[in-house]
Amino acid sequence: MAKKKASPKSDHSSVLRRHAEDQFAEELAEIAKVDDRQRPPNWRLSPWAVVTYLLGEPLDNGFQVSPKYVGSRRLMEVAVATLATDRALLLLGVPGTAKTWVSEHLAAAISGDSTLLVQGTAGTAEEAIRYGWNYALLLAKGPTSEALVPSPVMTAMQRGQIARVEELTRMPSDVQDTLITVLSEKTVPIPELGDECPAEKGFNVIATANNRDKGVNELSSALKRRFNTVVLPPPKTAEEEIQIVEQRVASLGRALELPSEAAAIEEIRRVVTVFRELRDGATEDGKTKLKSPSGTLSTAEAISVVNSGVALAAHFGEGHLTATDVASGLTGAVVKDPVQDVIVWREYLETVVKERDGWKDLYRACREQL
Template sequence: MTTPPNGRGAASPDAVLRPHAEQEHAAELARLAEHDDRPRPPGWRLSPQAVTVYLLGGELPDGTAIVPKYVGPRRLVEVAVATLATDRALLLLGVPGTAKTWLSEHLAAAVSGDSTLLVQGTAGTPEEAVRYGWNYARLLAEGPSERALVESPVLRAMRRGSVARIEELTRMPGDVQDALITILSEKALPVPELGTEVQARKGFTVIATANDRDRGVHEPSSALRRRFNTVVLPLPDTIEDEVEIVARRVAQIGAGLELPETPAGLEEIRRVVTVFRELRSGLTGDGRTRLKSPGGTLGTAEAISVVTGGLALAAHFGDGVLRAADVAGGIVGAVVQDPASDRVAWQEYLETVVRDRPGWGDFYRACREVS
């Protein structure tokens, strides 16, 4: 039997499919803490400077290498970290594939050592997920009591002085979102049924994420927006940055899934990234040809998924080398979400761009075969 994370009887990180950030990078976090001699905000495990090194990578005085967790503008990361040291909550906003969830998890792991205090926003998220609920068996037997109270992840973060994470804030109904206003402004949560309140300990804050494409679904009220400092995460600036992100993440996922060792296949990774960048921008890399953009999301996360699936095919059904045929099916599945309009855009891209591109003949044939 396995038990909860963060030392509360957790299974070994090697035994779980996807370790939490604080489990997977426990050694790095420990080394950073040992060498961290800068001031730490109340309740923080590391100083803001050390948190930034953890996220962007670097080398410690003893030669320990800290691998980058996020590839992006340094100033943007510094603004996000500095926000968490103030009384403002942090909203990470961006299109799909800009690593909002990834960054929020690693921020929580570095700041408070626990990334698991998470509320997943959906259209059906109830207010109890943000505030608190009740164990109704105890409530009927004993009436309102501390033992009958079921704490939300946000309430647990308040008691511990930790970071609470809220995924897809704008997917949550407006009245559920507004349950955060008192928490973020007063740093307290009234429990009128018990005639008391829970006051947040120092170190408590909230990191929320929101999808740029969800604007207009459940727009946060102006009162709630004022409680957040918004940091907009961009897509990778260059193809080199995006290839690096995909290659590093695919290697991590492959190791976690214990896929048979497969050569990195950087050429195929670069082709997948090139296709996605050109289609989502509506323009070829040389700027000469305008393209129809499919309606689906073609972000870095989708590229990682396509390459990971390709590695599995190459390892289990191929010769162990990542080839065009291994990624073609995944690309077509990612691009053609709408069988009508997206298929037209994809076929046009294949015939006007890919077919005549030097060195892409194998890729063209593989995509034609699965299309």
């Protein structure tokens, strides 16, 4: 059966999730207009402009750049400065701390292309880092440059762009170690052709790793030395986390064309409060100690809970977000272990949610889910 021809890259009308360089093309173009600072070789923007794109702020011409990352400016400055050197960047953190999101936007702003991506899994092979072969051509003509299939990392080296490696610690150790030559020598040897692929100026690697995966396939000391590690923490304050959830839910709602009003800020605040209290093992005022469930209860999961609630409200509810709409998603996010987490969740509902002023509707809606 013939495959449906892919739409041209310039046509994004039916794309569910656009790449950062496409979704924020106008912002990147406006920043480039006012960016008169020094740019490293092959960079689309200066380091200052990249940080401006990530954190969002009004430009001198009045154009408002939207924030992509809510958090420490210094962390983003360190990350961008690292990529301007010969050191690779490792973004480390618990699940849901925007590692992949930051990685994509860094590549989009620096190279104009965030698609040179290697997804790390237990089955990732060396070819994903180095190169593979078109076996039909290999059998017909033997090892030739035409038969060689470059990996995303090799392509980034050839173009002088940023390559992204997701979930680095999920990859087998021997595959991880293929990065050592790439990062130290800035070349990929091709012994079958008696040749090599040297990196053009501008090439670098952004890797992400989940620090809860320590020990899965821990990085070797040699590989760790090739990276500068930036730890992305969870949002420091509830207001930061609420802002992140509100922005991402609004963006996802537009992409999914949900026929709903903007998510109610009060419901977002309650979801974020529940997540933060259960994560921290204590109520906001510190007066009540709580048991924490087995899940991570990350900001990304809070976004998912609210977004699911918005969809329920739009298609089956009153058109605006209520406690009933978020209750099922909230329960599903907390209860990962059907025995242990149910006990933790029930206790939290009875001792905190039930007694909190204005939360009776959320208490009743969540109790109905158990």
